[in-house]
Structure formats: structure tokens, C-alpha cells
Amino acid sequence: MIVGDQGDPHVAAVLARLAPVSQSWVVNAATLAENPYVLQDACLSVRCPQEHVMVSPQTGTRGWIRRLAPAAWQRGMVVESLEAAEKTAWLSLLTAVLRTCGVEWLTGIDALVAAENKLVQHATAVRLGVPTPATLVTNDPSAVREAIGPDIVLKPLGPGHFFDQDQPYTIFTTLMRNDDVRLAALAETPFLVQTRICARLHLRVVTVGEQVWGAALDAANQPLDWRAAPIAHRSFTAAVLPAEVAHGALAVADALGLGYSSQDWALADEGAFLLDVNPAGQWLFLPQQVTVPVTAALAAWLSSGPR
Numbered sequence: 154m155i156v157g158d159q160g161d162p163h164v165a166a167v168l169a170r171l172a173p174v175s176q177s178w179v180v181n182a183a184t185l186a187e188n189p190y191v192l193q194d195a196c197l198s199v200r201c202p203q204e205h206v207m208v209s210p211q212t213g214t215r216g217w218i219r220r221l222a223p224a225a226w227q228r229g230m231v232v233e234s235l236e237a238a239e240k241t242a243w244l245s246l247l248t249a250v251l252r253t254c255g256v257e258w259l260t261g262i263d264a265l266v267a268a269e270n271k272l273v274q275h276a277t278a279v280r281l282g283v284p285t286p287a288t289l290v291t292n293d294p295s296a297v298r299e300a301i302g303p304d305i306v307l308k309p310l311g312p313g314h315f316f317d318q319d320q321p322y323t324i325f326t327t328l329m330r331n332d333d334v335r336l337a338a339l340a341e342t343p344f345l346v347q348t349r350i351c352a353r354l355h356l357r358v359v360t361v362g363e364q365v366w367g368a369a370l371d372a373a374n375q376p377l378d379w380r381a382a383p384i385a386h387r388s389f390t391a392a393v394l395p396a397e398v399a400h401g402a403l404a405v406a407d408a409l410g411l412g413y414s415s416q417d418w419a420l421a422d423e424g425a426f427l428l429d430v431n432p433a434g435q436w437l438f439l440p441q442q443v444t445v446p447v448t449a450a451l452a453a454w455l456s457s458g459p460r
Contacts, residue, residue: 156216216259219433260411292340357439395425402418
């Protein structure tokens with residue numbers, strides 16, 4: 154069972170690698186109603202055109218959650234409207250299936266939701282002793298000056314993108330001094346405030362179970378947030394990860410309950426630092442030395458029987 158969109162290239166890549174004998178079903182909150190279904194007593198029965206899908210604690214189903222709904226499914230939706238009520242009901246039904254029908258998830262829905270919170274990520278890294286930038290959230294600019302060095306970065310605590318009059322905007326990591334007048338805006342919206350890490354290399358680390366792969370991007374001539382440079386997405390090269398990064402990435406993924414994770418690390422003169430964990434992040438923009446084994450590992454896990 155794959156929760157995602159058939160049009161997502163990551164879902165398509167995994168489907169292409171699944172064993173021919175594997176029965177696979179791709180579903181999300183927007184497509185659940187496309188076929189007749191019955192959910193009763195933790196058993197979901199769906200009559201698809203080519204097959205009858207059964208998901209229950211007795212079926213030994215394995216699953217991977219990529220996306221609960223298509224990216225634009227809730228765009229422009231008015232809070233407390235009929236549309237909002239209907240779509241919330243579909244999400245409630247889908248998440249009930251994810252929680253109650255006995256599927257063995259690579260990453261469960263509750264772990265996925267918790268791990269998306271950057272403060273939970275940071276607290277987990279601190280507890281494990283994995284280096285991460287000094288971090289705080291405050292509405293008091295004076296607290297920033299007292300707790301963080303002169304050079305700070307601000308990151309969104311909530312979604313890093315939004316739409317305004319149908320125009321998309323992305324909030325990238327922003328560098329500023331700790332006495333910047335813009336810090337007054339912290340009174341309006343909570344942001345992560347972190348000490349700046351001067352990276353020599355940006356590392357993208359992908360974990361599947363107990364396996365780990367990495368790719369590197371030279372930080373020279375790149376913006377502070379490499380995502381702001383389109384060419385950076387095509388400039389990563391396969392890398393042998395430092396032992397502390399590989400071990401730290403696997404430890405964080407395990408502590409967060411993530412069977413899959415895509416992590417951002419920074420390699421600086423003073424060491425390696427975990428910056429971000431994406432529990433359902435992309436990997437296909439990385440070099441083939443990473444994308445091929447990651448895709449194969451996901452497909453192999455889905456194809457294998459219950460543990």
C-alpha cells in the first residue's frame with residue numbers, strides 16, 4: 154500500500170522497481186472515493202477495476218506514506234466551508250485506515266506528523282548528542298541577543314511556502330545580525346532562530362531502515378539556503394559520509410521512528426551539524442549512485458513479507 158499520487162515521480166520510481174508478483178495499491182485522500190469501498194472492524198475492502206483490495210490486520214500488508222493528498226488539493230479552501238468539511242472528512246477516513254487496519258508502515262502516520270516538527274527534530278538531536286545549531290523560539294528580540302551569537306539565521310517553524318493571490322512564495326533561510334530591526338516581527342509569527350553554521354559542504358543524507366546514503370554540494374558560491382539556487386538541485390555529487398554523520402543520521406531517524414528520512418547536514422570547520430529532517434522528502438534530484446539504491450531499498454522493503 155502506497156499513500157501518494159500516481160503522478161509523483163518518486164511514487165512512480167518505486168512502483169517500477171516493485172517485484173512483479175507484488176500486489177500494489179496507490180491511494181490518497183483525493184482518490185479514496187474513486188472505487189466502492191467499505192471500512193468495518195479494522196478491515197478495508199475496495200473494489201478496484203482490476204482487483205479487489207483488502208487491507209486488514211490479517212493481510213500482512215506493508216505500506217509507505219509519501220503524501221496524504223496531492224499538493225494542491227486544499228489550495229484556496231475556505232476555512233469552515235462545506236468543501237473544508239468534506240475534505241477533512243476524507244482525511245479523517247484515510248488516517249483512520251492508516252492507524253487501524255494493521256498495515257506495517259515503513260514510517261507510521263503519527264511518527265511522520267511528529268517528525269515534521271522542527272522543534273521535535275532539534276530536541277531529538279540534542280537528546281542523542283547529535284550536533285545541531287543552537288536553537289530557540291521567542292517573541293523577544295533581546296532573548297536572541299542574549300542566547301545566540303551575532304550572526305543568526307531564521308527559518309520558518311510552520312510551512313516554508315504559501316500562496317498569496319494565487320502566487321507561490323517560498324520562505325528560505327534568512328541570515329541577519331542579532332540586532333536586526335526585522336526581529337520585531339517575531340512577535341507576530343514564531344520562527345526558529347539559530348546560530349549560523351558556516352558550511353563548507355552541504356550534505357543530503359537519505360536513510361532507509363538501517364541503510365544510509367549521502368550526496369554533497371560545495372557551499373562555495375551557493376546561497377545560504379541552497380534550495381534558492383535552481384542549479385544547486387542538479388549539482389550534488391555522491392559522497393562517502395563521515396562516520397559521525399552516517400551514525401548520527403541513522404540514530405535520529407530511529408529515535409523519530411522514521412523508516413525513511415531525507416536529512417540536511419552542514420559540514421563546517423568545527424564539525425558536522427544536523428540542520429533538518431524531512432520524513433517524506435525527495436531523493437530523485439540526487440545523483441544515480443544515491444537514487445538507484447534508495448529506490449531499490451524502498452521497493453524491496455515493500456515487497457518483502459511481514460517481519
